[in-house]
Amino acid sequence: MLRWPNKSWRNVVDARLLDILVCPLCKGPLEYDKKAQELTCRPDRLAYPIRDGIPIMWADQARKIEAV
Numbered sequence: 001m002l003r004w005p006n007k008s009w010r011n012v013v014d015a016r017l018l019d020i021l022v023c024p025l026c027k028g029p030l031e032y033d034k035k036a037q038e039l040t041c042r043p044d045r046l047a048y049p050i051r052d053g054i055p056i057m058w059a060d061q062a063r064k065i066e067a068v
């Protein structure tokens, strides 16, 4: 059994998420938005939500980012 307290998991998310996850549409790198708890893909203008520390990597769950 691995000890995996929530606090550590959050740190792991911070450090590792971007190495592991790419955008399912364009396979490009994602940006982790700590405040919004989202992973954003700039080229696709999509933000993938993170729920309970688990990224939801489906395009139909993603939020469209307004053009800046």
Ligand SMILES: [Zn+2]
Pocket: 023, 024, 025, 026, 027, 028, 041, 042, 043, 044
């Ligand atoms: Zn993308």
